[in-house]
Amino acid sequence: MNDPIRSGLAGGWRHLDASLLTRNLTTLEADVVIVGTGAGGGVTAELLSAAGLRVVLVEEGPLRSSADFKMREADAYPELYQESAARKTSDKAINILQGRCVGGSTTVNWTSSFRTPPEVFDYWQRRFGLRQLSSTAMSSWFAVMESKLSVRAWETPPNPNNRVLAAGSEQLGIATGSIRRNVKGCWNLGYCGMGCPTNAKQSMLLTTIPAALARGATLCTRLRAERLRFVGNRISALECLALQADGIRPSGRRVQLRARHFVVAAGAIGSPALLLRSGVPDPQRLLGSRTFLHPVVISAALMPDRVDAYAGAPQSIYSDHFLHQAPIDGPLGFKLEAAPLHPVLYATTLHGFGEAHVRLMREFTHANVLLALLRDGFHPESRGGQVRLGSDGLPVLDYPLGETIWEAARRALLAMAEIQFAAGARWVSPVHEAAPGYTSWPEARKGIAELPLKPFVCRVVSAHVMGGCAMADGAQRGVVDHRGRHFWLENLSVHDGSVFPTSLGVNPQLSIYGLTARNASLLAADLLGRPPPLIP
Template sequence: MSKLPDPFREGLARGWKATNGEQGLPEQVQCDVVIVGSGAGAGITAELLTKAGLDVVLVEEGPLRTSTDFNQKESEAYASLYQEGGGRKNMDGTLTLLQGRCVGGTTVINWTSSFRTPASTLKFWEDNFGLKDFDEATMAPWFGQAEKRLNMHKWEEAPPNANNELLRTGAKKLGISADVIPRNVKGCWNLGSCGMGCPTNAKQSMLVTTIPSSLEAGARLFYQTRAQEFVIKGDKVEGLICVPIRVNGQKTSDKVMRITAKHYVVSGGAINSPALLKRSKAPDPHDLLGTRTFLHPVAFSGGVFEQRIEGWAGAPQSIYSDHFVHNAPPEGPIGYKLEATPMHPGLAAVLMGGYGKGLAERFQNYPNTQMMLALLRDGFHPESTGGNVILNVDGSPLLNYAMSDYVLAGFKQALLTMAEVQFAAGAKKVMPLHEQAQYYTSWAEAKAAISAYEMKSYYVGGGSAHIMGGCRMGGTEQQGVVRPDGVHWQLSNLSVHDGSLFPTSIGANPQLSIYGLTNRLATGLAKRLSGKDVALVA
């Protein structure tokens, strides 16, 4: 792998302006726009603003790792590319939260699934949060540009691996719809290690697309540099205070860097973005900041088959079913999207459940195990109010998100559905991820056992790689933290461009929703700041 080209390192050799905070930061920096973060929202924003001729600075807390560093080793990838080494959790420890923490953010370590925001979600936002101009037809061109820029297309370059194909097989036998997932890849080697960084640069993440184009156009990048707080006076931000940090997040010194800009963009992702605004004591007259923070809580089910599945090999996600999303009205039981989970050994050790001898026995079935997941669509029901981002004593963020009885009821239904699909696909035995679970050898046995599960925190095994909300958009300042154009309701020169804008979860993998929405907001911001019309693609 080391002999493959590494365009990012080649750019650095040509003189891209990238500074490692651990090696020292200047005391003062001036620019037109500073962007906090370097993930989906930040990357799209940086590319559009630099196209408009604006002087852009990107501030990233995580390290810079490029394709040369990606070696398909879980032990290194989780520690260096993920928030809290892959161990970020909600406050009560019931859900593991997977988010990126590196140049390129979560786009570097996601599994490439690319879905537009469902029309039903956009309609709910219009009806409940005053977002009148965000319907499917209006958003379509913005999604389309992002899809073209990032090479998103249905994954038909290679057959789905068995881990994904069995989802389609079981769904078809039950009369459930299933389709091919669009992925943002170009020249994919079908290695399956998307969650550890793409060693071939096939994944069209911000690390290989918009961040390089922005640096080539003169943008400056500061990494291992934490945005500590905004200096706010009246209705304007006057500066951003940053501190240099080591890879482990510790400050290297008490020295700070102050960035002064005409406009400030927060793109740190849900959890970190509201936390930054809270540390800065940003105006919040209606107590909305950090509230309605949503996940797609994820339930898992493992099916053991006669044949080898080898779920660690091949595109991690290529088949899905929305049958249980479209048939779930907001006032009814929670809806969920079915997908497959890659089965790398470290991840599999968690998803198969148990410990010690019990886990060792389950690992005997590892090569023959197919793992299915269900993304639960939170935020559409009166009993589905999400969580709240608060600050720890040291100013770091915490997510207070407790699974309600409504969400837990959705977990039970999802476990039933996944077991039925797996048996329909030919599974010899199935084990849902639940403390009371064991292997079941028939659908009838599984149905009776799952129906009797106690559904409460710590009994249900789950997690989420999709965190949304906390700085939601709203048609009025009583409905949202920011305006429909992304600008903060009370701070005229600060915008939010990331998944924290969503008033609910969206019911689909969120990267394209962030790209499309940010494309629209950043295009408008570029016009207001420079007077120029710009676009992601010509």
């Protein structure tokens, strides 16, 4: 199979692996420096390079390609994820899955693609004055990116894992829908979280980054953006640390990048951390605040027949039924999805220990897992978390789990258990250290209602990080404006999920693609002095 990354490198792409540097480098200059190569950085790089601007991309992780993706967890997690897929909040109560490689989380996500819900845009307009953003105003940007990245209906029948959600919901009269996916020629393997080995996933690794490199952009990998240098209201340079081959420890070599404009797209933990390290103006102390995760609670079930949840499209069925039971700023709603299962992910997320854990692992092929994504950030008591810097200058996320979240978590665990039993489950248990597991819905309803819900006892995970550099209509309540432009530094933009002022209630990649396409086009127009270029 052709490997477009290796072919491009052989054809002359400009790629600097900073782990190979033998001296400091202070001569790299560009029109625009982009920190991060995920959904925001990738789209920005392609659009700006297509407009004729010289672009340099900075990525902390490695450059990998389909030839490296062997469908093995032991390889994928250390190579492609932040902290080997073990990143956690400061109190260790929430595990966070985030990409750390060229393409960012788009390289390892499960391809689920949703537009930003209309009610979220409406809330942003009311609460943050973002009148320029609405479903109508953004629809063309979403449509362009959907076409470009092959976001379309998944017509292959759902795998048994997703059929549990569909069948149980149908029995209970709960509406479900089919998830659109950004894939082309998908082999339906089910190993999306380890990097697509067939180049079917239309991630930034396969689409926008190669397009930018083909137009002369420069990609720097294993290079950590350390600090933005600025004088007055303009950034003059980005100081970077080269990392060793392990991609973790600095090598001692330094790189300085200069540009007319700087775009930060390091994700909703990395972007506020870089701005905090840089000491950029933040008079309202908003940087890193209101960072949102979609806290996720999990319900596991054992089905009568084999599920083999590792095989087939990871996510193809969803339900938004429980997102609309109350006003958006009322009790937290939640989105239901199924999760793929692979042995390491299953074993490390599963509750219990010793013989009880072994018994569940023996039933691995019969296991189904449902997820509830809690929509945080709208209720007055759900303020998300705070990104701060640790003693080593690296980001730390504080994320308190209050009663507002636990109340929604209990409703979600009850809803998922009922659906799983309605689909024929012979045993259901919340992923909770005190849950014995239940063999009937009446037993589960009584048991879950009485479970103590608190950190470490009830397992909480997330793969969606948003906020921390929020958009608003002014510097009193936001870090950037609706275009992603920083309120205090005139040549700084933020183009990633950190600009969302709340969570979304949906998987965020398409929201980032659409908003970034808009804002990168506006930026290109500003830098070139002419109307925005068409998206290629």
